[in-house]
Amino acid sequence: MQTTTYDPLYLFINGAWLAAAGRDTAAVVNPATGAALGRLPLATAADLHLALQASFDAFQVWRRTVPAERARILRAAAGLMRERSEHIATQMTLEEGKPLAESRDEVLRAADYFEWFAEEARRIDGRVVPANRPGVQQLVKRQAIGPVAAFTPWNFPAITPARKLSAALAAGCSVILKPGEESPSTALALARCLDDAGLPKGVLQIVFGVPDMVSAQLIASPIIRKVTFTGSVPVGRLLSERAAAGVKPITLELGGHGPVLVFEDADIDAAADDGAANRFRGTGQVCISSTRFLIQRGAYDRFVERFVAATRKLVIGDGLAAGTQVGPLANPRQLAKMEALVADAVEQGATVLTGGKRIDGPGYFFEPTVLAEVPMTARIMHEEPFGPIAVLRPFDNLQDGLAEANRLPYALSAYAFTRDARTAIDVGDGLEAGMIGINQYRIIATELPFGGMKESGHGAEGGTEGIGYYLTNKFISQA
Structure with a gap:
C-alpha cells in the first residue's frame, strides 16, 4: 500500500546517517500544500572536513576495486531502486511536486543509468602504442581522476544525481554529492540503495547546507580532483571560477531556452x-x-x-x-x-x-x-x-x-x-x-550524451562519453 509518510532526513558521511542534532536545519516544504514535511540537517564546516577525508581514504580503496566488483554493486543498487521505486517516487512527489507518474518514470530511468554504467565500468580500456625505439613498451592507461564534488538541483532529484554518481562510481571515483535542499529525500533514497548494495563506506557522501559555503569549502580542498554541476548559468560561472583556481576540470550542465x-x-x-x-x-x-x-x-x-x-x-x-x-x-x-x-x-x-x-x-x-x-x-x-x-x-x-x-x-x-x-x-x-x-x-x-554548448555548459553525461570525464589518461613508457 502506498504511503505518504515523508522519510527522516540525514547527512550521509563515511557510511553513517547523521541526524540534525547539533546542526542548523532548514524546512522542506510540500509545494502542493505549503505544509512542512521535515527538517533538513545542514552540514557544518567540520562535517564537510569529515566528508572530504572520508572521500580521500575511500578513494584509495575504491580506485583499486576491480571493475567487475564495481559493476556488481552498481547493478545491485539499480535493482534496489526498481524494487523501491514506488516509495522513492512518492518521496519525490511530496517534496518536488511533479505528478506521481513522472516521478515513477524518473526513478526507473535513474536505475537505468546505474545499470548502464555498471557495464561501462567493465569497458574502461587503454591502448598499446608501438614505439619508435626497440625494446620500449608504450602504454596509455585510463584511471579514475580522483574524489569528485557533485552539485545537483531540485527539479530532477533522482535522474540528475544518478547521471553523475553512476559514471563517477563506475570510473572508480569517490563522490561528495550536494543535492538541492528543496528535494533531499530522493537523493538520500538513492544513497541508501547504494549503501545496501554494498558500496564501501566513504565512497559516497551526501551533504546539504548553505550552497555558497559548501561549494567554496569542497572545491577549494586539494582532495577534490573533479567538479560537476547542474544548475543555473550564474552559479555555473561562479563554480567554474572556483574550480579554475585549483586547475580542476569541471563539467557544467546549465540553463536552456x-x-x-x-x-x-x-x-x-x-x-x-x-x-x-x-x-x-x-x-x-x-x-x-x-x-x-x-x-x-x-x-x-x-x-x-x-x-x-x-x-x-x-x-x-x-x-x-x-x-x-x-x-x-x-x-x-x-x-x-x-x-x-x-x-x-x-x-x-x-x-x-x-x-x-x-x-x-x-x-x-x-x-x-x-x-x-x-x-x-x-x-x-x-x-x-x-x-x-x-x-x-x-x-x-x-x-x-x-x-x-x-x-x-x-x-x-x-x-x-x-x-x-x-x-x-x-x-x-x-x-x-x-x-x-x-x-x-x-x-x-541512457546510452546517449546529455550536455550543451555555449553558455549552457560543456562536457557530457550519459552514453559512452559520460564516463570519460571521470577518467584521466596516463602515458607509461617502459624500457
Missing part, C-alpha cells in the same frame, strides 16, 4: 499536442524544455489554436492525485518569477492566450500560460522562464527561423518539425544546441 521550429509541411497537430505536453511537463521546470515555439507563418494560426486547446485541457493539481498532469512550482520564488515575466511581457505588448496568473489556494500553483505576439524587448525572450510559460512567434523561412533559434547564448536543446528530408538535415546542422530532436520531443536516452 529551447527553441522549436515548426515548418509548414510538418504534422502540425502532433507538433502542437506533443509540444504542449512537453512544455508543461514538470511544470516547465525542465532545463531541456521547449519554451520558444517558432512556427512558419503559413501554419501559425493552426498551430496556435491547437496548442492553446491542448494547454487548456491539462489537469493541474497535487502530484499525488490521480490524473494530475501539471503540479505546483517548487517554491514561492518561482511563483514570483512567473508573475513578473508575464507582467513584463504584457506591458511590452504581448497577448495572453490562456493562463497568466497564480491559482488561488494552498501550494505554489501557476496556470499553464501561452503568450503570443511577444516583442523582442520582453524579458522572456531573453531569460529562461523555468516555469509553465510558452512563447509562440511566427517566422518566414529557414534562415529566419535558425537566426531566432540561435540568437540566445543558451544552447542546450532544440527541436524541429518537418516532413522534408532536406530541411531536417539543414536544421540538424544549423541549430546550435547540444541535443536536437527532429519530429519528436523525447531526446534523452
Whole structure:
C-alpha cells in the first residue's frame, strides 16, 4: 500500500546517517500544500572536513576495486531502486511536486543509468602504442581522476544525481554529492540503495547546507580532483571560477531556452499536442524544455489554436492525485518569477492566450500560460522562464527561423518539425544546441550524451562519453 509518510532526513558521511542534532536545519516544504514535511540537517564546516577525508581514504580503496566488483554493486543498487521505486517516487512527489507518474518514470530511468554504467565500468580500456625505439613498451592507461564534488538541483532529484554518481562510481571515483535542499529525500533514497548494495563506506557522501559555503569549502580542498554541476548559468560561472583556481576540470550542465521550429509541411497537430505536453511537463521546470515555439507563418494560426486547446485541457493539481498532469512550482520564488515575466511581457505588448496568473489556494500553483505576439524587448525572450510559460512567434523561412533559434547564448536543446528530408538535415546542422530532436520531443536516452554548448555548459553525461570525464589518461613508457 502506498504511503505518504515523508522519510527522516540525514547527512550521509563515511557510511553513517547523521541526524540534525547539533546542526542548523532548514524546512522542506510540500509545494502542493505549503505544509512542512521535515527538517533538513545542514552540514557544518567540520562535517564537510569529515566528508572530504572520508572521500580521500575511500578513494584509495575504491580506485583499486576491480571493475567487475564495481559493476556488481552498481547493478545491485539499480535493482534496489526498481524494487523501491514506488516509495522513492512518492518521496519525490511530496517534496518536488511533479505528478506521481513522472516521478515513477524518473526513478526507473535513474536505475537505468546505474545499470548502464555498471557495464561501462567493465569497458574502461587503454591502448598499446608501438614505439619508435626497440625494446620500449608504450602504454596509455585510463584511471579514475580522483574524489569528485557533485552539485545537483531540485527539479530532477533522482535522474540528475544518478547521471553523475553512476559514471563517477563506475570510473572508480569517490563522490561528495550536494543535492538541492528543496528535494533531499530522493537523493538520500538513492544513497541508501547504494549503501545496501554494498558500496564501501566513504565512497559516497551526501551533504546539504548553505550552497555558497559548501561549494567554496569542497572545491577549494586539494582532495577534490573533479567538479560537476547542474544548475543555473550564474552559479555555473561562479563554480567554474572556483574550480579554475585549483586547475580542476569541471563539467557544467546549465540553463536552456529551447527553441522549436515548426515548418509548414510538418504534422502540425502532433507538433502542437506533443509540444504542449512537453512544455508543461514538470511544470516547465525542465532545463531541456521547449519554451520558444517558432512556427512558419503559413501554419501559425493552426498551430496556435491547437496548442492553446491542448494547454487548456491539462489537469493541474497535487502530484499525488490521480490524473494530475501539471503540479505546483517548487517554491514561492518561482511563483514570483512567473508573475513578473508575464507582467513584463504584457506591458511590452504581448497577448495572453490562456493562463497568466497564480491559482488561488494552498501550494505554489501557476496556470499553464501561452503568450503570443511577444516583442523582442520582453524579458522572456531573453531569460529562461523555468516555469509553465510558452512563447509562440511566427517566422518566414529557414534562415529566419535558425537566426531566432540561435540568437540566445543558451544552447542546450532544440527541436524541429518537418516532413522534408532536406530541411531536417539543414536544421540538424544549423541549430546550435547540444541535443536536437527532429519530429519528436523525447531526446534523452541512457546510452546517449546529455550536455550543451555555449553558455549552457560543456562536457557530457550519459552514453559512452559520460564516463570519460571521470577518467584521466596516463602515458607509461617502459624500457
